[in-house]
Amino acid sequence: MPSLKEALGAGVFRELGVEVWRGLRLLFSKPSSIMINIVTAPLWLAFFILTLRGFGVLTLGMQILQLFLWAAYAFALYSSWLWGFGNGIIEEGYEGILENVMSTVNNILIHVIGWGIAYSIYTLLDLVALVVSFYIIFGLIISIRDPILLIISIVLASLQLLFISTIYAMLVIKLRSNWVITDIMQFLMPTLGGLIPSETSRYVTMINEYSPIAYPFILMRESALGYLELPIPIIYQIIYSIITVTSLFIITAILVRIFDRRLREEGKLGLT
Amino acid sequence: MKVSRLSILYAVMINELKIISREPGGLALLIILPYFVAGGMAFIASFFVKITSGVFLRQFIGFEVLMLSMIMMQTGARFLWEEKRGGRLEFLLATPTSMYIVLFGTSMVMIIMNIGAFTIASLPLFYAEYGLVGTIKLALALLLLFIGLLPLYGLGLLIAGLVMKLNDADTVMNILTPILTILSGTTYPIYVLPWWIKELIYVLPMYITFHSMYLESASHESITFIVYLIIATIIYLLLGVTSYAKLERSFRSRGI
Numbered sequence: 471m472p473s474l475k476e477a478l479g480a481g482v483f484r485e486l487g488v489e490v491w492r493g494l495r496l497l498f499s500k501p502s503s504i505m506i507n508i509v510t511a512p513l514w515l516a517f518f519i520l521t522l523r524g525f526g527v528l529t530l531g532m533q534i535l536q537l538f539l540w541a542a543y544a545f546a547l548y549s550s551w552l553w554g555f556g557n558g559i560i561e562e563g564y565e566g567i568l569e570n571v572m573s574t575v576n577n578i579l580i581h582v583i584g585w586g587i588a589y590s591i592y593t594l595l596d597l598v599a600l601v602v603s604f605y606i607i608f609g610l611i612i613s614i615r616d617p618i619l620l621i622i623s624i625v626l627a628s629l630q631l632l633f634i635s636t637i638y639a640m641l642v643i644k645l646r647s648n649w650v651i652t653d654i655m656q657f658l659m660p661t662l663g664g665l666i667p668s669e670t671s672r673y674v675t676m677i678n679e680y681s682p683i684a685y686p687f688i689l690m691r692e693s694a695l696g697y698l699e700l701p702i703p704i705i706y707q708i709i710y711s712i713i714t715v716t717s718l719f720i721i722t723a724i725l726v727r728i729f730d731r732r733l734r735e736e737g738k739l740g741l742t
Numbered sequence: 743m744k745v746s747r748l749s750i751l752y753a754v755m756i757n758e759l760k761i762i763s764r765e766p767g768g769l770a771l772l773i774i775l776p777y778f779v780a781g782g783m784a785f786i787a788s789f790f791v792k793i794t795s796g797v798f799l800r801q802f803i804g805f806e807v808l809m810l811s812m813i814m815m816q817t818g819a820r821f822l823w824e825e826k827r828g829g830r831l832e833f834l835l836a837t838p839t840s841m842y843i844v845l846f847g848t849s850m851v852m853i854i855m856n857i858g859a860f861t862i863a864s865l866p867l868f869y870a871e872y873g874l875v876g877t878i879k880l881a882l883a884l885l886l887l888f889i890g891l892l893p894l895y896g897l898g899l900l901i902a903g904l905v906m907k908l909n910d911a912d913t914v915m916n917i918l919t920p921i922l923t924i925l926s927g928t929t930y931p932i933y934v935l936p937w938w939i940k941e942l943i944y945v946l947p948m949y950i951t952f953h954s955m956y957l958e959s960a961s962h963e964s965i966t967f968i969v970y971l972i973i974a975t976i977i978y979l980l981l982g983v984t985s986y987a988k989l990e991r992s993f994r995s996r997g998i
Contacts, residue, residue, distance in 0.1 A: 506916045513920035517929075518783075524801055524930035525787035647767030654771070657778045670789050 485575050489584020497592040504595060511599035512606050515542070519607065535610050536695055537667050539600060544687045546596040547631060548660040552652050555589050556635035560643050563739045572734060579726045582636050590628035597624075615696030619704065623693055626711045627686035633718035634659075634683065640725045644740035664688050668699040675700070682714040750839055754847030762855060772809075772859035780805045783929075799871050800956055804928035806863065807887070807952040810856040811926060812919060814894040817852045818845055818982070819902035823911040831998055841990060842983070849895045856891060857884055868959065876959075883955040886968065890951025892975040897946075899982030903989050928952040947974045 498504070519530070530538070559582065562568050571581045604610040614620055638655070642648040661677075664684030668675040678684045679700055685707045688699050692707075700707070728741050762769070780802045784793050825831040834844060861884060868876035868883075901918065905911045925942050927949035932940050943949045954967035 502913060503916070506913065510916065510920045513924055517920065517924050520924070520930035520934070521783055521801075522787055522790075523934060524804065525784060525793060525797060526791040527787050530790075647765045650765075650767030650771045654774065654778070657782065 481576075482580060485580045486584045486587075489575065489581050490587045493585040493588025494591065497588055507595065508599045508602065511596075512603035515600070515603045515607055518542075530608075532608075532610065533695075535604065535608055536613060537691065539604050539610065539612065540687075540691045540694055541665055541667065542600050543597055544627075544663075544665045544690070545660050546600065547593060547627060548663065548665070549656045550593050550596060551589070551631035551635045552638065552656050552659070555586065555632070556639040557649065557652055558585075558589075559636065559639040560648060563639075563643050568733060572730070577726075578730045578733075579723055582722075582726060583632070586628075586632035586636070590625075590632065593628065594624075612694070613696075614694050616693040619689060619693035622708065623686050623689035623711075626708075626715055627690065629715045630683060630686055630711070630718060633715070633722040636722050637718070637725055640729050640741055644742075659683075667691060682710065682717075685711040685714065747840075747843060751843050751847050754839075754844055755851050758848045758851040762851065769855065769859065772856070773863045776802060776805045776809060776863055779809075795871055799867050799959065801929055802864070802867055803883070803956055803959065804952050806860050807890070807948060807955065808923060808926050808928045810860060810887070810891065811894050811928075811948045811951070812922065813856060814849075814852065814891045815898040815901060815918075815922065816915060817849055818895060818898040818986075819905045819911060819915075821845070821848055822902050823905050826906070826998055831993070835990070835993060835998075841986075845899070845986070849898075853888065853891050853895075857887055860884065860887060872959070879959045879961070882958050882963070886951065886955050886958060886971065889968070889971045889975060890947055890954075893947040893971070893978035896975075896978030896980070896982030899986045903985045906989060922946070922948075926952075947971060947978065950974070 522530075559568075562571070568578065568581075572578065575581050601612050604612070638652075642651055645651065662681050662683070664678055664681065664687030666674045666678075668678045668688065678688055679702070689704070689707055689711065692699055692704065698704070702710075725741060729739075732738055732741070780798065783805075784798055784801065787793055822831065825834060834841060861880065864880060864883075865877070868880040870876075872879055901914065905914045908914055925939070925946055925948075927935075927943040932943050932949065935943070950967050950970050954964060954971065957964055957967070
């Protein structure tokens with residue numbers, strides 16, 4: 471007979487599996503929106519490049535385009551996680567879905583992580599759409615020097631954004647017009663979070679070096695392009711990222727616990 | 743008691759204004775967002791070329807026109823869609839108030855809001871570039887913006903027909919927005935595009951609105967563009983109203 475601890479662990483994983491499966495079914499239930507994302511991505515890219523032309527940028531080298539590809543992916547990730555995931559949790563709160571979730575799972579944290587894992591799989595489509603778009607418009611073939619490091623960086627970036635979006639959602643859920651903050655955050659966060667390549671200016675290098683959330687995105691470019699962006703060995707960058715992700719997980723767990731208790735006991739959304 | 747059409751229009755506009763002012767953050771965003779987008783793009787471009795204040799102002803006007811155009815085109819369609827989804831469209835159609843007044847009132851408020859946001863956002867840039875004369879240039883540019891937003895509302899009514907027919911506002915908007923963004927021609931030199939895309943850009947009012955505003959700010963105003971905008975306003979509004987009339991007839995005969 472399994473011990474109580476084992477039974478509890480198995481229960482958590484079963485609930486997590488159910489949440490991941492539920493999230494995936496929900497995300498892939500609208501193939502038309504997936505198609506629209508893939509079809510419209512080259513159009514947005516064309517607009518971006520044309521606008522650079524409007525500023526007077528006439529030519530872009532292949533190396534610059536590779537950097538643009540990863541910067542675009544980083545922006546897509548920040549934007550998707552804040553809007554699709556963070557805002558999704560806020561909407562679940564407003565529509566009373568979280569109360570229903572509570573009646574089926576023990577802890578909202580399991581729901582959030584399960585839904586987040588499903589969402590991180592879904593965001594891989596953004597990368598596919600961008601790679602296809604860069605190929606259609608520039609004939610660019612994506613270069614990946616270290617695939618394993620790239621996978622590690624994408625996993626770390628996804629986990630980091632999962633926790634950041636959850637913390638963000640818990641903090642702003644009570645605010646009116648919180649979508650305005652989301653809109654501003656989708657520009658501010660990537661700037662502080664490793665979107666801009668370090669070689670652009672020494673100030674950016676400084677931001678990237680001291681911002682703990684920048685490392686997964688820097689690792690992404692380093693693994694793809696094969697050179698060090700920061701004067702810090704790769705292994706240390708991975709360790710810093712893991713420490714950041716772990717810290718964010720602990721903060722998320724604490725905040726979700728407070729949020730969960732408040733919602734169960736007082737029926738109110740938010741932390742205070 | 744007979745209520746005049748003007749009173750009804752006034753009431754509709756005040757109502758819409760109250761609804762919009764419930765979210766002051768959204769209004770603030772209208773002012774801040776162009777700085778983020780134009781500023782972000784200028785930041786990226788600055789690694790390749792030197793960005794002068796004149797170029798930035800031109801691009802800023804371009805982004806403003808683009809953003810406000812997209813809002814304007816979505817206004818009518820979104821309004822009808824939200825009313826339909828909330829089950830209020832039936833009631834609106836049942837009231838003696840003409841839907842044309844409701845749509846005109848809501849769109850006018852949106853135009854006023856857009857122009858207000860543009861004024862606040864652009865004033866510092868116009869002043870920095872042209873000094874006090876810049877405020878006069880801005881006032882004339884605002885007039886052109888007002889004329890330029892009217893045909894977009896007509897275009898929005900055409901889109902409303904598509905939204906109602908396909909029964910999905912988000913899908914239609916997600917497809918149309920990037921297409922119309924590229925066809926706006928407001929943030930890039932259109933000569934780099936193939937001739938047939940250029941023709942499409944000339945047919946739509948966004949590029950002419952942007953270009954006439956930019957020329958106005960650079961003291962090279964062109965009466966041809968203003969005449970073009972007025973003609974475009976008449977044509978697009980007529981097309982939009984005719985399309986909406988057809989849509990409303992189908993609502994009344996076959997239901998929503």
